[in-house]
Amino acid sequence: MNSQTPVISCRNVWKLFGADPERYLARMQGEKSYDEIRADGYIAGVKNVSIEVGRGEMLVIMGLSGSGKSTLVRCFSRLHDITGGSIEVEGQDIMSLTENELIELRRNKMGMVFQSFGLLPHRTVLDNVAFPLEMRGQDRHERRARALEVIRLVGLEGREEYFPRELSGGQQQRVGIARSLAIEPDIWFLDEPFSALDPLIRREMQDEFLRLQEMLGKTIVFITHDFDEALRLADRIAIMKNGAVEQCDTPDKIVMNPATDYVAKFTEEIDKARVVHAGALAHPLNGHVPDGQPVAARTTIHDLARRLVSDSGDELPVTDDTGAVVGVLNRQAALDVLMGDG
Amino acid sequence: MASVTDHTSLRDDRRSSGRMSALRLIFGAALxxxxxxxxxxxxEWLNRPPDWLIPPYAQWLDAFFNFIKGDMETGRPGLIYLTRWFSEGPLEFMLNTTANLLEGKRRWPNIGPISWSAIAAVATVIGYYLGGWRMAALAGGTFFxxxxxxxxxxxxxxxxxxxVAAPLAFVFGLTLGIVAWKYxxxxxxxRPILAVLQTLPFFTYLLPAVIFFKVGPTAGAVATIIYAMPPMILMTTLGLQKVSPEVVEAGKMAGCTRWQMLRHVYLPAARTEILVGVNQVIMLCLAMVVLTAFIGMPGLGAKLLAMMNSFKLGRSFEIGVTIVLLAVTLDRLSKAWxxxxxxxxxxxxxxxxxHFYTVLGCGAFVVFLGLAYLSNRVPNYTLIEGANQGNILQYLFSVLGDVHRTxxxxxxxxxDTAIKHFLDLDGIQATTEWLRWFLNVQVLIPFRNALLWVPTPAFILVIAGFAYWLAGRREAIIAAIFFSIVASTGWWDRSVITLYTVISAVVLAMLIGIPLAIWTARGAAPPLSLQGSAKDFAIGLVGLAFKRIPVLFGALLVSSLYHFFTAVEESAAFLSPTSPSLYIFGATFLVLWLAVRDWPRDKVVLTIVDTAQTFPSFIYLIPAIMLFGVNDVAVVFSILIFTLVPLTRYTVEGLRHVPPEMTEAADMSGATQVQKLTSVQLPLALPTMAVGFNQAIMFAFFMVIIAAFIGTQDLGQELQRTLAGTDLGKNFVLGICVSLMALTFDITINKWARNRKAALGLE
Known part of the structure; x- marks a missing residue:
C-alpha cells in the first residue's frame, strides 16, 4: 500500500439514533435537514459525512457539544455501528469485520484517548498502561517493559505504582495517552483529551502532545471544541455542526475563506496573522522570481510583521523547506492580513 | 411558544378537573x-364478599404445587428431585463442612472446631486492616x-x-444481576418478581423451603439465600449500568473480548455497588438466619426464641446483645471493605x-491455635469461689480453648432480676401501665373496630381513591385490583387487622420520628435559645429531651444493674438520698454526657439510628415484651421502634439535602426559623421523606408478621400456624395478601415521590 492511499476514508456516512434507523434512512427521500429528521423522532449524530485522513496527517474535528464530532470518531473505530455509508480503514471496510477481526484491529492498530480519561480505577498506572497489552495476551515481563517505556515517554516515571485517584487531572491524562500508545498504534484517536484540564495545564499538554507527534508521526484524529486548539495542532480542520461537516480544510484556508456563516463566526475573533502562513498566501511563480531575501513558506504572517512593514518591494519570494522558491507573496495582501482586513 | 404553554396548561386544567370529579365520584361512592x-x-353482600364468591385459591395452589413438586413415594417426577438432590448433595456437604470447622460437628473434614480464640484473633487482624484500632476492638471484642x-x-x-448462605446468595445474585444487565x-x-419477593413475609419463604429442602439447616439456608438475593441482584445491575461509558470504550479500544470486558472492566469498575450488595446480603442473611428458628434451625435465633417464650429476659437480652454485636461487626467490616x-x-x-496483614493474620491464627491446644491441657479455672478458683490470668489462659459451662x-x-426490679420501679410501672391502657382502650381498639366496621367495597374505594389522588390513575387501578384480590381470598378481616397494626405503628412512629429528625437536621443551631418565639422554644425543649434521653437511659441501666447487685435483699428505694444507686446514676450520666456533649447532635442521632438499622428485626421484640408484656401495645411498640429508624434517617437526609441557596434565600427574605422550616425545608424534603415513609411501611409489614410471635390476630398468626403443617397453598395465599397490600403502598408512594421530585426539579 503506498503512502498516498488514505488511512481512513469514509463515504456518505450516516449515524442516526432512534427506533429503527436503518429503515428510516433507507426510506428517506432526498436529504432531510437535521430539524426535519428530529421532527421524525430521530437524532442525526453523523449526517452524510465524507472525509479522508491521510497517512501521518493530523485531522482535527472541531465542533460545539452535540455537533456529532465524538460520534463520528466512534464510527471510525466502530465503537458505534454506522447506519449508512461506508468506512474503510487501511482499505478494509470496517463494517464487514467480524467481532474477532475488529478486536484484532483494535489490539494492533488503534489507540484512543478519552476526555475524562477512562482509566480503570482499580489498576495502578502501570497496570492501566499495560492493560491493552494484557488483553492481547502478551506475557507479563514484556508488557511491563513496554509499559515502563511509554510511561517514561509521557514523563510519569516514579508514579508507576500509583492509582488513578492519586494523580492530578493532567497526570491522569498522561496515563490515558500512555495507555493508548502502549500497543504502538498506527491510528491515534483523541477525543477532547485536554478539555477537562485547567487552561495552563492544557497549554502544557498541547506542547507535550506536539513533541510526541513530532517523534512518532502517527495518523491522528483529534477532537476538540476549542477553535484555538484546533488551529494550533491541525494539519486540516473539519468543522462540524448538527452532524454534518461544514468545512474541511487547512487552518489557513478556513481562516481566510470560511465556507459558511457558521464557520465565519468562529474565525471572526481570530488573529488571522498568527494562523496564516506565507505559503498559504503566496501566488504560484509566474515566470519571474522577485528580488529580495526569501521568506520560508511555513512562517506565519505575524512572524513576518517587521519585515513586511520595513521592506519596500511589492512582492517577496517564498521558499519551501528545501530552500527552493515556490511562490510569490504580495506584500500588500500580507499587510492586509496583518492589519486584520484580510 | 406562548400558545404552546397555553395549550398544555389548558390540558392540565382539563385533566385536573377530570381528576377532581373522578375523585369526588370515588369518595362519594365510599361515603x-x-x-x-x-x-x-x-x-350483606356489599359488606363482605359472600362465601360463594371466594374462589378456593388455596386448593388450586396446593394442586399446582403438588404437580410441580412431584412425588418421591410414587416416583412421579418433579421439582422435588432436583431440590432434594441439591439440599442433600452439595448444600448439605457445604453446611456440614462449615459446621465441622466452626462448631465441631462430626463430619468431613473432621478437624474442627477451630478454637474461638484463633477466630477472634483473625477477626481482630482483619478489623485492624480494614478500619484501624476501633474496628479491631469491635471485631475482636464481639467474638471475645x-x-x-x-x-x-x-x-x-x-x-x-x-x-454458606451468604457466598451462595452472592454468587447467585451476582450471576442473575449480570444476566439482568445483559438482557x-x-x-x-x-423486577416485578423481585418486588413481590421483597414484600413477601418471611414465613412464606420458610414453608416452601421446608417442603422442598428438608427440615433443619438446609431449609434454613435455602430460605436465607432466597431472602438475601434480591438486593444483590439489584445492586449488581445498578453498578454495571453505572460504569462510565468512557471506561467501557477504553476497554473496547484495548481490544477486550466479551469475557475480558466483564472480568477486567465491568466488574472491577462496579466494585463499590457490588460490595454494597455484599453488605446487604450479609445483613439480610443474619436477619433471616435468626428467623429460621421458626422452622427449627438451631443457633442464636432458636435460643432467643426459647428464652423469650419462657420469659427469661436476662438471657434473651444477652443473646440479643450477641446478635446485635455480630450484626454491627459484620456490617461495619463489610462497609469498611x-x-x-x-x-x-x-x-x-x-x-x-x-502482605503484612496476611502474614500477621496467619501468624495470629497459628499462635492462638497452639495456645488453645495447651489451654485444654490445664484445669478449667473459674473466677467463682470454689475448687477451681484461679486468678484472672489463669482463668483467661484456661478459657482460650473452650469456655467450659462453669x-x-x-x-x-x-x-433478669435487674430488669424486673427496673420494671417494678413505681414510675416505670405507672407509665407503662398508663400507656398500655391509653393506647389500647383509647386508640388502638377503637381504630381497629372502626376499620373492621367499614364495608369491603368502601375500603377498596377509599384506598384506590387515595392512590389516585397521590399518584395517578394507573396506581389507583393497581390498588383496587390488589385489594380486591385480598378481599377475594376470604382473609379480609385478618388483612384489615394487619393493616391496622401497620398504620397505627407508622403513624405513632411519625409523631416521634419527624420532630426528632427535624431537631437533628437543625444541626449546629443552639438547642435552647431564649430569644426565639414560643415555637422555637418548644422545638428547643423537645430537642433537649432527645439529646439527653439516650444518656439518661444508659445511666439508668448502669445504676439499676448496680442497684440490683448490691441490694438484692431489700428493695431499697432508688430515689432516696441515701441510695448509692442515685449517685452511681448521677456519675454515669455525667460521664456519658461529657463523652457525647461535643458531638454535634446529628452525629449522636445518626449514630444511634444507623446502628439500630443493622439490628435484626427480631431484637426489637425484646424491649417491647419487656415493657408491655404480651398484647397489642407490645406489637405496635415493637413495630414503632423498628420503623422509627428509616423515618428518622430519611427525614434527616431530606432536610439536609435542601439546596443551601434556597434556605439562604429564605433567610434573606426574613423568614423565621419556623417559617423557613414549614415553607422551604419541609416541602423540599418531602419526596425524600416519602421514601423513608415507604420504607417504614415496608418494615412495618415485615415486623407485624414477626410480631405473630407475641400473639396477634392477623395474617401473621395464621401464617405462623401454617408452618406446623404442609399447607403450602394457604401459606402462599396469606403471604400474597401481605405482599399485595405492601406493594400497593410501595407503588403509590414511590410514584408520588417521583412525581414530586420531578415537579420540584430535584433530580
Whole structure:
C-alpha cells in the first residue's frame, strides 16, 4: 500500500439514533435537514459525512457539544455501528469485520484517548498502561517493559505504582495517552483529551502532545471544541455542526475563506496573522522570481510583521523547506492580513 | 411558544378537573356505602364478599404445587428431585463442612472446631486492616464477648449457616444481576418478581423451603439465600449500568473480548455497588438466619426464641446483645471493605511487607491455635469461689480453648432480676401501665373496630381513591385490583387487622420520628435559645429531651444493674438520698454526657439510628415484651421502634439535602426559623421523606408478621400456624395478601415521590 492511499476514508456516512434507523434512512427521500429528521423522532449524530485522513496527517474535528464530532470518531473505530455509508480503514471496510477481526484491529492498530480519561480505577498506572497489552495476551515481563517505556515517554516515571485517584487531572491524562500508545498504534484517536484540564495545564499538554507527534508521526484524529486548539495542532480542520461537516480544510484556508456563516463566526475573533502562513498566501511563480531575501513558506504572517512593514518591494519570494522558491507573496495582501482586513 | 404553554396548561386544567370529579365520584361512592351501613340499609353482600364468591385459591395452589413438586413415594417426577438432590448433595456437604470447622460437628473434614480464640484473633487482624484500632476492638471484642458469655457454640451454629448462605446468595445474585444487565427482557421480567419477593413475609419463604429442602439447616439456608438475593441482584445491575461509558470504550479500544470486558472492566469498575450488595446480603442473611428458628434451625435465633417464650429476659437480652454485636461487626467490616482503596507500595518493598496483614493474620491464627491446644491441657479455672478458683490470668489462659459451662460469665439470671426490679420501679410501672391502657382502650381498639366496621367495597374505594389522588390513575387501578384480590381470598378481616397494626405503628412512629429528625437536621443551631418565639422554644425543649434521653437511659441501666447487685435483699428505694444507686446514676450520666456533649447532635442521632438499622428485626421484640408484656401495645411498640429508624434517617437526609441557596434565600427574605422550616425545608424534603415513609411501611409489614410471635390476630398468626403443617397453598395465599397490600403502598408512594421530585426539579 503506498503512502498516498488514505488511512481512513469514509463515504456518505450516516449515524442516526432512534427506533429503527436503518429503515428510516433507507426510506428517506432526498436529504432531510437535521430539524426535519428530529421532527421524525430521530437524532442525526453523523449526517452524510465524507472525509479522508491521510497517512501521518493530523485531522482535527472541531465542533460545539452535540455537533456529532465524538460520534463520528466512534464510527471510525466502530465503537458505534454506522447506519449508512461506508468506512474503510487501511482499505478494509470496517463494517464487514467480524467481532474477532475488529478486536484484532483494535489490539494492533488503534489507540484512543478519552476526555475524562477512562482509566480503570482499580489498576495502578502501570497496570492501566499495560492493560491493552494484557488483553492481547502478551506475557507479563514484556508488557511491563513496554509499559515502563511509554510511561517514561509521557514523563510519569516514579508514579508507576500509583492509582488513578492519586494523580492530578493532567497526570491522569498522561496515563490515558500512555495507555493508548502502549500497543504502538498506527491510528491515534483523541477525543477532547485536554478539555477537562485547567487552561495552563492544557497549554502544557498541547506542547507535550506536539513533541510526541513530532517523534512518532502517527495518523491522528483529534477532537476538540476549542477553535484555538484546533488551529494550533491541525494539519486540516473539519468543522462540524448538527452532524454534518461544514468545512474541511487547512487552518489557513478556513481562516481566510470560511465556507459558511457558521464557520465565519468562529474565525471572526481570530488573529488571522498568527494562523496564516506565507505559503498559504503566496501566488504560484509566474515566470519571474522577485528580488529580495526569501521568506520560508511555513512562517506565519505575524512572524513576518517587521519585515513586511520595513521592506519596500511589492512582492517577496517564498521558499519551501528545501530552500527552493515556490511562490510569490504580495506584500500588500500580507499587510492586509496583518492589519486584520484580510 | 406562548400558545404552546397555553395549550398544555389548558390540558392540565382539563385533566385536573377530570381528576377532581373522578375523585369526588370515588369518595362519594365510599361515603354512600358507609352511610348505608350506618343506617342499617346495606345489603350483606356489599359488606363482605359472600362465601360463594371466594374462589378456593388455596386448593388450586396446593394442586399446582403438588404437580410441580412431584412425588418421591410414587416416583412421579418433579421439582422435588432436583431440590432434594441439591439440599442433600452439595448444600448439605457445604453446611456440614462449615459446621465441622466452626462448631465441631462430626463430619468431613473432621478437624474442627477451630478454637474461638484463633477466630477472634483473625477477626481482630482483619478489623485492624480494614478500619484501624476501633474496628479491631469491635471485631475482636464481639467474638471475645460471645465466647465468654458462653454462646460460642450457638453463635457458630448461626455463622456456619451464614458462611454458606451468604457466598451462595452472592454468587447467585451476582450471576442473575449480570444476566439482568445483559438482557433487557430478563430485567423486565425480574423486577416485578423481585418486588413481590421483597414484600413477601418471611414465613412464606420458610414453608416452601421446608417442603422442598428438608427440615433443619438446609431449609434454613435455602430460605436465607432466597431472602438475601434480591438486593444483590439489584445492586449488581445498578453498578454495571453505572460504569462510565468512557471506561467501557477504553476497554473496547484495548481490544477486550466479551469475557475480558466483564472480568477486567465491568466488574472491577462496579466494585463499590457490588460490595454494597455484599453488605446487604450479609445483613439480610443474619436477619433471616435468626428467623429460621421458626422452622427449627438451631443457633442464636432458636435460643432467643426459647428464652423469650419462657420469659427469661436476662438471657434473651444477652443473646440479643450477641446478635446485635455480630450484626454491627459484620456490617461495619463489610462497609469498611467497600470504602477501602488499594494502597501502593514503592518499588523494592519486601514480600512480607506487601502482605503484612496476611502474614500477621496467619501468624495470629497459628499462635492462638497452639495456645488453645495447651489451654485444654490445664484445669478449667473459674473466677467463682470454689475448687477451681484461679486468678484472672489463669482463668483467661484456661478459657482460650473452650469456655467450659462453669466458666462462662453469663449474668442472665442477674439481669433478669435487674430488669424486673427496673420494671417494678413505681414510675416505670405507672407509665407503662398508663400507656398500655391509653393506647389500647383509647386508640388502638377503637381504630381497629372502626376499620373492621367499614364495608369491603368502601375500603377498596377509599384506598384506590387515595392512590389516585397521590399518584395517578394507573396506581389507583393497581390498588383496587390488589385489594380486591385480598378481599377475594376470604382473609379480609385478618388483612384489615394487619393493616391496622401497620398504620397505627407508622403513624405513632411519625409523631416521634419527624420532630426528632427535624431537631437533628437543625444541626449546629443552639438547642435552647431564649430569644426565639414560643415555637422555637418548644422545638428547643423537645430537642433537649432527645439529646439527653439516650444518656439518661444508659445511666439508668448502669445504676439499676448496680442497684440490683448490691441490694438484692431489700428493695431499697432508688430515689432516696441515701441510695448509692442515685449517685452511681448521677456519675454515669455525667460521664456519658461529657463523652457525647461535643458531638454535634446529628452525629449522636445518626449514630444511634444507623446502628439500630443493622439490628435484626427480631431484637426489637425484646424491649417491647419487656415493657408491655404480651398484647397489642407490645406489637405496635415493637413495630414503632423498628420503623422509627428509616423515618428518622430519611427525614434527616431530606432536610439536609435542601439546596443551601434556597434556605439562604429564605433567610434573606426574613423568614423565621419556623417559617423557613414549614415553607422551604419541609416541602423540599418531602419526596425524600416519602421514601423513608415507604420504607417504614415496608418494615412495618415485615415486623407485624414477626410480631405473630407475641400473639396477634392477623395474617401473621395464621401464617405462623401454617408452618406446623404442609399447607403450602394457604401459606402462599396469606403471604400474597401481605405482599399485595405492601406493594400497593410501595407503588403509590414511590410514584408520588417521583412525581414530586420531578415537579420540584430535584433530580
Amino acid at each position: 354512600l356505602l358507609l352511610v348505608l351501613k350506618a343506617v342499617g340499609m346495606l345489603p 464477648w460471645t465466647a465468654l458469655v458462653g454462646q460460642w457454640k450457638l453463635a457458630m451454629q448461626t455463622l456456619s449457616v451464614i458462611s 433487557n427482557w430478563f430485567d423486565r421480567a425480574m 467497600v470504602v477501602k482503596q488499594p494502597e501502593h507500595f514503592e518499588k523494592g518493598t519486601p514480600w512480607w511487607k506487601r 466458666q462462662d460469665l453469663s449474668q442472665g439470671k442477674e439481669i
